[in-house]
Amino acid sequence: MTIADQDLLTAITPTEAVLLYGDLVVKASATPKFNRELVPTSGKGVNGIDLVDAAMVTLAAAVVSGGAIPTVEMKRFLFVWKTPRIQLRLQDTTNPWPSGSPEARLVDWLSQQPGRSGGLEAATIALFIPKRYINVWRTAYQSLHDGLVARGYLERRVVALLKVMKKEQFTLAPPYLAPFTRMASAFERTHLRVKDKISPEVQEAAAMSWSAALAAQEANTE
Numbered sequence: 001m002t003i004a005d006q007d008l009l010t011a012i013t014p015t016e017a018v019l020l021y022g023d024l025v026v027k028a029s030a031t032p033k034f035n036r037e038l039v040p041t042s043g044k045g046v047n048g049i050d051l052v053d054a055a056m057v058t059l060a061a062a063v064v065s066g067g068a069i070p071t072v073e074m075k076r077f078l079f080v081w082k083t084p085r086i087q088l089r090l091q092d093t094t095n096p097w098p099s100g101s102p103e104a105r106l107v108d109w110l111s112q113q114p115g116r117s118g119g120l121e122a123a124t125i126a127l128f129i130p131k132r133y134i135n136v137w138r139t140a141y142q143s144l145h146d147g148l149v150a151r152g153y154l155e156r157r158v159v160a161l162l163k164v165m166k167k168e169q170f171t172l173a174p175p176y177l178a179p180f181t182r183m184a185s186a187f188e189r190t191h192l193r194v195k196d197k198i199s200p201e202v203q204e205a206a207a208m209s210w211s212a213a214l215a216a217q218e219a220n221t222e
Contacts, residue, residue, distance in 0.1 A: 005183055008176075009190065014062040015102040016148055017191035018055045019170075020180060024188050026050040034165075037141065040154060040172045041180045049137050053210065055144055059102050060086060060120055060206035061195040066095030066103065068110070070198070072205040075212075084205035085212065089117035100147030102127075120209035121216075129217045136217045138167070145170050 018025050022037070023044040032038040036045030064070050069089045074082040090110050097104035105127050110118050128140040148154040154170045172180060195203055 005179065005186065008179055008183060009186060011098055011151070012153070012187070012191065013097055013101040013103045013147075014065075014191040014194040015055050015059045015144065017187045018051065018058050019145060019148065020153075020172075021184060021187055021192060022046040022051045022054075024184065024192060025054045032169075038169050038171065040170055041184060048141050052137050052141050052144070053207065055102070056120075056124060056140075056210035057203055057206045058192075058195050059106060060088070060209075061198045061203070062103050063088060063094075063106055063110075064198050064202065065194055066097070066107075067091050067093060068107075070202050070205075072201055083208045083212070084201070085209045086120045086202060086205035087117060088120060088123075089115065098147065098151065100150045102144055102147065104147070120206055121213045124210055124213040125217060129213065132217045132219045134219045136219065137214060140214075142168050 012020070020039075020041050022028065022039040023042050023046060026046050027050070028039065028042075028044040028046050029036055030044060032043070032045030037048040037051060038044075039046055060070070067090070069091060071087040071089070072084050073087060075085045076082050088106075088110055090107065094107055097107060106123055109123050109127055110116055124140070128143045129136050131139075133139055145154060145156070149156050149170070152173055153176050155173050157169055157171065158166050159169045160166050198206075
């Protein structure tokens with residue numbers, strides 16, 4: 001591994017690695033068909049909802065690994081069932097994250113809350129899906145890529161589907177194609193396994209917090 005590779009490992013966050021190497025995280029198809037999202041490093045296609053789900057759990061895990069303290073709370077659902085939610089509280093020192101990354105945005109949001117603490121459900125709504133839409137997960141999918149685009153690793157373009165529908169697609173900037181391809185195994189060993197460092201209970205609470213946020217912001221078409 002070269003020094004440049006080491007620098008790239010530091011420059012990319014775990015959540016961003018999930019976006020870059022989605023086919024190593026969720027089930028993938030050989031090509032990105034019209035209902036699949038393009039994986040920048042491999043050219044394969046993945047289900048966008050599955051990818052966002054994995055990214056949100058990784059986001060919580062990364063911030064916890066960087067020093068935030070998680071607390072799992074049970075919240076009533078449909079007046080009968082209770083489901084877990086995750087609260088995150090920043091300590092005096094937290095890991096610095098690259099500018100514009102999902103981790104940096106979440107830490108900044110937490111730092112502005114009373115007690116430097118807040119729920120992942122509220123945070124993801126505020127940061128990634130502030131408005132209600134049909135298929136609101138796509139808003140989150142696009143927003144999660146903002147830091148990678150701003151820092152020059154990815155290029156954003158609009159592609160037409162079936163000559164009618166349009167969607168945003170993300171491709172690697174040419175200078176980074178070879179380095180990211182070469183480093184797939186290194187990112188898999190490190191960044192893509194961050195969620196394994198937190199307990200199954202915290203993982204479940206993070207997933208349920210994101211699901212609740214998604215349900216709250218999904219526009220009803222009926």
